[in-house]
Amino acid sequence: MTELPLPPSDLPLGSAGLRVAPLAWGMWRLSGGRSETSARVHAALDAGITLFDTADIYGQDGFGSAEERLGEVLASDPGLRSRTVLATKGGIRPPLPYDQSPDYLRSAIDASLRRLRTERIDLYQIHRPDILAHPQEVARCLEEAVAAGKIGLLGVSNFTTAQVDALQHFLRLPLAATQPEISPLRIEPFENGELDQAMRLALRPLAWSPLAGGRLLQPRTERERAVAEALGAVHQDPGIAALSWLLTHPAGIVPILGTQRPERIAAAGEALTVRWTRERWYEVLVAARGVPLP
Numbered sequence: 001m002t003e004l005p006l007p008p009s010d011l012p013l014g015s016a017g018l019r020v021a022p023l024a025w026g027m028w029r030l031s032g033g034r035s036e037t038s039a040r041v042h043a044a045l046d047a048g049i050t051l052f053d054t055a056d057i058y059g060q061d062g063f064g065s066a067e068e069r070l071g072e073v074l075a076s077d078p079g080l081r082s083r084t085v086l087a088t089k090g091g092i093r094p095p096l097p098y099d100q101s102p103d104y105l106r107s108a109i110d111a112s113l114r115r116l117r118t119e120r121i122d123l124y125q126i127h128r129p130d131i132l133a134h135p136q137e138v139a140r141c142l143e144e145a146v147a148a149g150k151i152g153l154l155g156v157s158n159f160t161t162a163q164v165d166a167l168q169h170f171l172r173l174p175l176a177a178t179q180p181e182i183s184p185l186r187i188e189p190f191e192n193g194e195l196d197q198a199m200r201l202a203l204r205p206l207a208w209s210p211l212a213g214g215r216l217l218q219p220r221t222e223r224e225r226a227v228a229e230a231l232g233a234v235h236q237d238p239g240i241a242a243l244s245w246l247l248t249h250p251a252g253i254v255p256i257l258g259t260q261r262p263e264r265i266a267a268a269g270e271a272l273t274v275r276w277t278r279e280r281w282y283e284v285l286v287a288a289r290g291v292p293l294p
Contacts, residue, residue, distance in 0.1 A: 001277040007247040014153040014176035024051035026256040031060035037069040043262035047269045055089035067115035075117045087123035100133035102141045125155035139170035182207035187288045195251045210255035226287040244274035
């Protein structure tokens, strides 16, 4: 059986020449001090990871804590910043919960810059859509930040295809990335048009929770066990298999590693070497669907 291609060594992010590694590291569950964060950052860099994804609500120590910890590490070694593609998100404002009004969004961008101790965020993403914010107002605010040099590229997270289209309609700049939840247990983006839209608009799909919150490592339901078994037919580590399964998709999905263990961050690079056949890839999809393909 013919094997599908391995992922490229890097992928374009936006149209201005910026490129990122096929795996990213995320800080949703970041905890601990600067030394722990530094160990994770260096493990990711040593594994070839370049995109670091955070958000103002990330971190186990309160609002802004993940950005603050990452900012401390970057400030402690000025050479690190040039090795990273720095991505963050804003627009969630507990307990509202969402706020993308112009005044708040401007303040959120400035606060992220301060916490990250940087003059420019490479990729700024609207974290979840604010239904009460007109996309034209959001677009103008984001464009102002780009024009001011505060943001390089723009992206969205957890947007529907219609919400992406609405924001892009009012933007004079192209969106560069979209961040949906994608995993072998969350396959909706393969079938609901999200990845098709990403390919059409040249959006880089950044997949959060690619291991389904760890459920692929400790499957409990019949469906989870079936998917883990199908993954296990390709690699003994279901986590590595799951990452490589996403990497095989032609949209150029970049899975965001959620682990905070340096050894697991380092080991994730093995996913770049796993080969799939078309038959094996679809076996995972069928197991996730729970019913045969039409």
